[in-house]
Amino acid sequence: MKRCAIRTGAAVLAMALAGPAMAACKVGKIAELPVTLIGQRAMVQAKFGDRPTQFILDSGAFYSTISRATAAEFKLEDKALPPWFRVTGVNGDATASAAVARNFSLAGIALPKVDFIVAGTDTGTAGLIGQNILGLADVEYDxxxxxVRLLKVQGCADTALAYWAQGxxxxxxKLEAGNGGPWKPPTVATVLVNGVKLRAEFDTGAQTTVMTLSAAKRAGITPNSPGVVQVGRGSGLGSREVxxxxxxxxxxxxxxxxxxxPKLRISDIHMNADMLIGFDFFLTHRVFVSNVQHMLYMTYEGGSVFGINPSGARTTSGEKLDLTDSAAxxxxxxxxxxxxxxxxSRQHMAxxxxxxxxxxxxxPTEGRYLVLRAxxxxxxxxxxxxxxxxxxxATLMPNDPDVRLSRASLRLANHDPDGAAEEVAAADTLLAPGSDRRLRLAGLYDSLDKPEAAIANYDAWLKLHGQDADRAVAYNGRCWARATQGRDLDKALSDCNxxxxxxxxxxxxxxxxxLVNLRLNKLDAALDxxxxxxxxxxxxxxxxxxxxIAASRAGRADQAAADRKAALAINPNIAKRATRYGLER
Known part of the structure; x- marks a missing residue:
């Protein structure tokens, strides 16, 4: 049985609660933000005026951030920042501008004026709530x-603030203090990995805990070490995949x-910290960040952490760790x-x-709960x-484009292209011109063999997403749509390149x-x-x-016959697709 050993500090809390210092210590709640966990993201409801949307709560974002498309959708004036001002993420950097929202509310709390940085990759939400809001006071990530609770703490300089621990x-x-400048400091502390001191940023916006390759090497691990396996590529604020x-x-x-x-992700990312301690950690811990004391307090709340499930967790003294949930x-x-x-989020489906x-x-009349259950x-x-x-x-939320897009995807999966086309057309009328969901919409149009509509949506998306990490998806999609039509082939080739x-x-x-090269009769290039x-x-x-087809046109009859036979063995109907594209008669 794997165990998670935890050094206890409960006695410190007990003395603080019992001692006279507690009488002077006051903790007041500024705001409580109800958070819905979707996958590996902590989401909070928000509104621009009366238009609902949602943001990711991101303790790793130095400032609340939206994309250019979000600023345009909610009609926020987008003002350029100096050329030297660039926003840096784990996978690169991006130019930035600024916008001000004067009719914004977060979790039902009206905020008369909120500044946003406008930059980077779309998140599938309106944007990120960062340290200009989360760092205003002390914050508890539960x-x-x-x-998530924003708290005002007074007179608690010597008091341990894990008030919920109760023994x-x-x-x-100990957290790093900021430099006193205009930006709120990130939540950064020193941790030990394989006995090596590493600078770790506690980042609710990072979907998993991740370490830089250089930090992993200092801890004795490289991509070539025994047991290390590649798990793909990732992206973040910038446009580069890692x-x-x-x-x-x-x-x-x-x-x-x-x-x-533990099993930890390592990546060829570049950032100010050695590692990000991400959502997977916060899902299993209750964390109090005291920006006043520059301290972080936390309790392990149970569940899988860093790839292991320490169901038999004990303290370093051997005492069994009490994981009883005291929440009502x-x-x-x-x-x-x-x-x-x-x-x-914990994969507890039932x-x-x-x-x-x-x-x-x-x-029963709240559509959002039906969407979550779906x-x-x-x-x-x-x-x-x-x-x-x-x-x-859909009957309760007829103007919600995400519901329409989800229904379209399901109907396509159920071989109902006509029903899917109805949902796609409805979503098209509901989405803002540069909405981030237009990339998904374009892909659905492509699946429905509607290349003209697909191209129009790729065009609209690319217009406002010039530095987005998903640009490659859009360029390829537009290339494919043009190639299937056999039109604008020079533009298609440029997009594919x-x-x-x-x-x-x-x-x-x-x-x-x-396919573009096949259309252009560049047969060697197509075959390559x-x-x-x-x-x-x-x-x-x-x-x-x-x-x-390319081999046949190039005079390679044997290869053409072998490929055709292999293709038909996998999918006997594949020739119909070639006929639909006009490649065969």
């Missing part, structure tokens, strides 16, 4: 219970909380919905769905039940460029691209069939 073990970390590996370490020590044999059970639909979202059932039963049912592969929830949500510069060797992009694409997708029926 993601295991779906809440349970808790850990403390490679990521999952690596085993001996232990990580966070303020005396010792996790043996929900009493309303919102409480059940938030708890259900927490359970889903518990999460049960809570969503209660939320829907208590508030997402949970999709994750649990209950497609018909998810579709029923989305149908009900741009996509491949951004993400070299991507099989889907090579396939798109191969199809050959390269098949290295990544050796059993792709379409690529094999398209290569057979």
């Amino acid at each position: 993601l295991p219970h779906g809440t 349970k073990p808790f850990s403390t970390l 490679r990521t590996w999952l690596a085993p370490f001996e232990q990580i020590d966070i303020g005396g909380e010792i996790v043996p044999r 059970a929900p009493t309303d639909a919102e409480g059940y919905a938030r708890r259900g979202a927490v359970e889903m 518990e999460g769905l049960a809570d969503f059932d209660k939320a829907v039963a208590m508030a 997402q949970a049912r999709l994750a649990n592969r209950q497609l018909l039940l998810a579709a029923a929830d989305l149908d009900k949500a 741009t996509a491949l510069r951004l993400r070299p060797g991507t099989a889907a992009y090579l396939d798109s460029r191969a 691209d199809y050959d390269a694409a098949l290295k990544g997708r050796p059993h792709d029926a379409w690529i094999l069939y398209a290569r057979s």
Whole structure:
């Protein structure tokens, strides 16, 4: 049994609560922000005027940030910042401007004036709530219970502030102080990984804990170390993708909380800290960040952390760690919905769905709860039940484009192109011209063989997303749409080349460029691209069939016959697709 050893500081808390210093210590709640966990993100509801939206709570963002598309959608004036001002993320940097919202509310709390940095990659939400709001005072991240609290602390200089611990073990970390400038400092402290001191930033916006390659090397781990496996690529604020590996370490020590044999992601990212301690950590901990004391207090609340599930957790003295949840059970639909979202983030499907059932039963006319249950049912592969929830949500939220897009995707998956086309057309009328969801909409149009509409949406998206990490997807999509039509082939080739510069060797992009070259009768170039694409997708029926056409036109009859036979063995109907594109008669 794997164990998580935690050095206890409970006695410190007990003395502080009992001593005279506590009488002078006052903690007042400024605001409580209900948080809904969706996947590996902490989301909070917001409004620009009367228009609802949602933000990611991101303790790693030095300032609240929105994309250019969000600023345009909500009609915020976008003013340029000096050329030297650039916003830096884990995967690069981006130019920035500024916008002011004067009719903004967060979790129902009206904020008369909020400044936003306008920069970077779309997040699938309106943007990020950063340290200009979260760092105004002390803040408690209670993601295991779906809440973040902004707190005003007075007279507590010598008081341990893990007030909820009530005798349970808790850990403390000394935080770095800011430089006194205009920007609120990030939450940074020193932790030990394999006994090596590393500078760690506690970042709710990072979906998983991740370490730089240079820091991992100092701790004795490289991508070539035993047990290290590549797990793909990631992106963030900038436009560059980065490679990521999952690596085993001996232990990580966070303020005396010792996790043996953790599995941590390492990546070729560049940032001011050595590592980001991300959402996966916050999901299993209750964390109080005192910007007044420059201290962090935390308790382990149970669940899988850093790739292990320390169900038999004990303190360093051998005492069994009490993980009894002292939080009161929900009493309303919102409480059940938030708890259900927490359970889903923990991959507790049955518990999460049960809570969503209660939320829907208590508030049957609130479409948002139906959407949350639909997402949970999709994750649990209950497609018909998810579709029923989305149908009900659409009647309650007829002007919600996300509901329409989700219904379109489900109908496509259920081989209902006419129904999907209706939902896509409805979403198209609801979305703002430069909305980040237009990229998804363009892909749906492409799946419905509507290349003109796809191109129009790729154009609209690219106009406001010149530095977005998903630019390659848009360039490839526009290239493919033009290639299937056989029009504007020079522009199509330029788009495919741009996509491949951004993400070299991507099989889907090579396939798109191969089709352009086939249309241009550049047969050697087409065959080279199809050959390269098949290295990544050796059993792709379409690529094999398209290569057979190119080989036939190039006079390579044997190869053409072999490819055609292999393609038809995988998908007997693949020839119809070539006929639809006008490649065969």
